[in-house]
Amino acid sequence: MSVAEATRPGPPRGRGADSDRGFRPEVQGLRALAVLMVVSYHIWFGRVSGGVDIFLLISAFLLSLSFLRRIEGGKPLDLAQHWLHQFKRLLPAVVVVILGVLGASYVLVPPSRWPDIIEQSWASLFYVQNWVLASNAVDYYADDHSLASPLQHFWSLSVQGQVFILWPLLFLASALLARRFRLRVRGVVMLVFGAVFVASLGFSIWETYTNQAYAYFDTRARLWEFALGTLLALALPFVRLPRSLRIVAGWVGVAAMLSGGFILDVQGQFPGYVALWPLLAAALVILAGQTGSAIGADRFLSAKPLVRVGDLSYALYLWHWPVLVLALVWQDRPSPGLLGGFIIIAVSLVLAYLTMRFVERPLRALAWADKRRRRAVVVLAVSVGLVAAPLAAWQHTITQEARNLAAEADTNNPGALVLDPLLGISAPAGVPPIPATTEMDKEYFQFDEACAGEDVPAAELIRDACYVVEPPSTPVRDIVVVGDSHSQQWAVPLAAMAQERGWKMTFVLLGGCKYGAGPEGRTPECEQWNATVTDYVLQQAPDLVYTVGTVARSDDPQDVLPAGFARIARMLDDRGIQVVAVRDNPRFGTSRVLCVETQGADSPACNPPRAATLSDQPPVAELLGQAPNVAFLDFTDYLCRDEVCPAVIGNVFVYIDDNHVSASYLRSMLPIFTQRFDEAVGP
Incomplete structure (x- = not known):
């Protein structure tokens, strides 16, 4: 249940926290304040405000009030009807926003970003966006929002949608347990959701500490926030505070809400225990209720402008992020500025x-669809179809275009071969480069076979990062590739030679960790990694x-040696292990594909x-002076x-981003790579 649905006008609330029934305008104002925090923090401050966490708490609070009233009133819990009714209200607005984003993205967003937008459109439509972002380890705190997905904010709606399925099941289980053992329903509900709160909060603290980027989007690490809303709904009728204390509590809650995003290290600590700050702040406002005082926070939150923004808050949350991202893409700016933010x-x-x-509103008032389940199913099916049809068509079109381009690659896209004067090959003019920009995510070498048997590292640190390319027969040469992602990209020609x-x-391999020894230019984790890899080698x-x-x-054309690399190379050579060092490729300040x-x-x-x-002068003399072999x-x-470093050579993209060479270009380099490798090492 969205907050807007559960706070539609009803009988006015006459007391503070001694009732859990009726319309609460201060809660609607609280919701408005939360969405305005989210919007302003995203647009101007590039920080997480805690407003989303408040949304989660309020949605669970109101959903719980509704189910408690039904259970204690002896009404049946028709979960199928509840879910149909719920998503009939929520999904149509989602569909409108996704369609708007797809249309604007087709016009404004470069094709290289289309596959991600399509993937996230599917994920948003089916409420699994948070898991997609978690698996992709998205940097939600990136300063340049123009590079973010216009649908990234759907992660919280996905978490909410998943909870809207789970919570009714937990209430049903609580009701059945209470009936079976003749217990009070509220006591069983408190026990069930108290357990969820403790387990999820503990998990959230652990995962935030060990993998915060994943924890931010992990539903399991967010359940405690919803559970706190349910526990608040359970406690509300029993909390009776003096009016003066409720006035103070309301303003303390509002002040804590507004300041939390600036005071807290949300980037490194959400959603662990630090998220208690905005949640407890919102809880104070709810517990304060309507004080009837001219100086109460509820008077401010119940003001008509805030209540009206509260009515808009669901749709405003849906729209603000794509409008921000698409505006920045259109203007090619990392931030909108003060005036741009207001626009x-x-x-x-x-x-x-x-x-x-x-x-x-029209679909919320559509009584026809609520009378029969199959009618609600029709509304949901039509909603899904309105997005699924153009998404599938667009996906098919770009896939087919990529296939057509690849089919002519042998003739039209010679790549690095045009640089070999002995071949006399040229690239035809007017031919699009390969790969298609919509296929760039497939241009990085992926390993299929993990190390097994005697190849499995004994050290747990590197055990899950070990992969092997096995020959069809007894190997004639054993090679280990170490380093970071720039070592991994050379797996394209190396694997071809190996086979x-x-x-x-x-x-x-470990991304961002150059092979060598010593803390200079490395994190402690990288230093430990390299030491472990050396032991394995x-x-x-x-x-x-x-x-x-x-x-x-x-920012500097002169490349340098990784700290301690020459010393490690000399030590390996002393053990009879030959070392082959390839010079790093050029790096750029911006994406070559986007350029x-x-x-x-x-x-x-x-x-x-x-x-x-x-x-033109790599530090090879320095290297050979310390490790001559x-x-x-x-x-x-x-x-x-001779004069420039192009983004495209021979109708092939040289890079997939600002610093990684594309697999397509490396495949075109295979003949020269093989020749030079043999000259340096021997066949």
């Missing part, structure tokens, strides 16, 4: 009002270790000067032309 709020309010006036030549290749005693041996930077999409492949911005991108590979001449 975004105004547009969001207009869209929210239109959605409420022409979608929410052709019968090599065994083991990969132990010594234990496996491979013929060869392959890694990236320099560190390129987007081509927005400015064209021939734009100077997409073809920066080679001298300003990566020096290292085999050093440098492919800069195949990543850059």
